[in-house]
Amino acid sequence: MDTIINKVDTKGRVSLPSDYRAIVKELSTEIVCYRSLTSPCIEGCAEELLEKIASDMETSLDFFSQTQDELTNLIFGDARRFSFDSTGRILLTEKLLKHAQITDTAVFVGKGRKFQIWNPENWEKEEARIRAEIFKNRPSLSNKGGM
Amino acid sequence: MDTIINKVDTKGRVSLPSDYRAIVKELSTEIVCYRSLTSPCIEGCAEELLEKIASDMETSLDFFSQTQDELTNLIFGDARRFSFDSTGRILLTEKLLKHAQITDTAVFVGKGRKFQIWNPENWEKEEARIRAEIFKNRPSLSNKGGM
DNA sequence: AAAAATCCCATGATATACCATAAGAGAAGG
DNA sequence: CCTTCTCTTATGGTATATCATGGGATTTTT
Numbered sequence: 001m002d003t004i005i006n007k008v009d010t011k012g013r014v015s016l017p018s019d020y021r022a023i024v025k026e027l028s029t030e031i032v033c034y035r036s037l038t039s040p041c042i043e044g045c046a047e048e049l050l051e052k053i054a055s056d057m058e059t060s061l062d063f064f065s066q067t068q069d070e071l072t073n074l075i076f077g078d079a080r081r082f083s084f085d086s087t088g089r090i091l092l093t094e095k096l097l098k099h100a101q102i103t104d105t106a107v108f109v110g111k112g113r114k115f116q117i118w119n120p121e122n123w124e125k126e127e128a129r130i131r132a133e134i135f136k137n138r139p140s141l142s143n144k145g146g147m
Numbered sequence: 148m149d150t151i152i153n154k155v156d157t158k159g160r161v162s163l164p165s166d167y168r169a170i171v172k173e174l175s176t177e178i179v180c181y182r183s184l185t186s187p188c189i190e191g192c193a194e195e196l197l198e199k200i201a202s203d204m205e206t207s208l209d210f211f212s213q214t215q216d217e218l219t220n221l222i223f224g225d226a227r228r229f230s231f232d233s234t235g236r237i238l239l240t241e242k243l244l245k246h247a248q249i250t251d252t253a254v255f256v257g258k259g260r261k262f263q264i265w266n267p268e269n270w271e272k273e274e275a276r277i278r279a280e281i282f283k284n285r286p287s288l289s290n291k292g293g294m
Numbered sequence: 295a296a297a298a299a300t301c302c303c304a305t306g307a308t309a310t311a312c313c314a315t316a317a318g319a320g321a322a323g324g
Numbered sequence: 325c326c327t328t329c330t331c332t333t334a335t336g337g338t339a340t341a342t343c344a345t346g347g348g349a350t351t352t353t354t
Binding site for chain 3: 158230232233234238
Binding site for chain 1: 149150166258259263273274277278280281282284
């Protein structure tokens with residue numbers, strides 16, 4: 001999955017890149033999107049994955065179980081199903097677009113079983129940051145011969 | 148899922164968001180609402196789920212060290228059925244509206260199998276609080292959840 | 295009879311489905 | 325190796341269906 005740039009029209013519609021669509025389509029005809037907890041971007045995945053993420057988080061919580069309750073609030077309260085039409089587009093909400101500072105252009109970034117949608121400039125910075133981070137840890141990588 | 152803002156008219160009527168309605172409608176034409184034990188908000192769910200919800204709550208509130216009976220009594224004693232009309236609206240009671248401090252606007256927050264109804268300002272604060280809380284504990288989450 | 299609740303209809307707004315064009319990638323053939 | 329054709333994908337526009345909401349009418353309750 002590579003990064004793909006698509007336009008957001010005046011109504012907030014975006015084409016989900018066909019590669020991404022194909023993967024989801026095996027499961028269903030809709031995806032789930034929510035505001036990233038850690039970055040100014042939108043995250044998307046198949047609904048099944050969201051439920052898995054939610055349950056994974058629950059089991060990984062060692063502090064008060066009250067937080068579990070709050071987690072479901074945060075995840076299920078923020079997430080929403082988006083079904084894409086015959087042309088493969090979804091209509092993003094104001095809330096999501098605002099959080100990611102997206103106006104007329106969106107960058108899709110694959111992240112394994114999920115993906116992120118970024119404002120182009122923000123993603124450029126983020127990518128640079130990640131590259132720098134990786135470079136900093138280069139020695140530990142080259143030891144294993146991975147790259 | 149999702150968070151939706153709807154108006155409460157002069158008669159106290161609120162439209163139950165269509166997504167929520169659709170899910171409940173598979174089962175019946177009415178929902179159950181009660182005052183949240185932990186927050187200034189209304190909680191709602193399908194009647195079939197109430198018993199399950201109650202027991203879930205017991206396990207998640209174990210630090211209150213209350214007996215199961217006391218909690219279930221509390222919820223069941225407070226819960227009431229609300230049937231929605233052909234346009235999908237329910238008429239909330241004074242007791243519920245007062246508890247949630249709702250006057251003319253209500254925020255529906257998805258919570259998986261149930262949902263909450265908040266006063267807009269209160270929810271805004273609560274959401275910010277939860278996000279900060281979760282973010283603080285992010286390191287322990289990112290290991291497993293990947294959000 | 296008055297008040298409250300339920301039902302029904304009308305309307306504006308919005309999301310969804312649909313069609314049509316344009317741009318790009320890959321395949322086939324010269 | 326280049327050209328042409330075809331198929332997929334992205335994007336713009338339009339129509340249709342759905343939903344939220346206001347108002348009124350009818351029914352029920354006390």
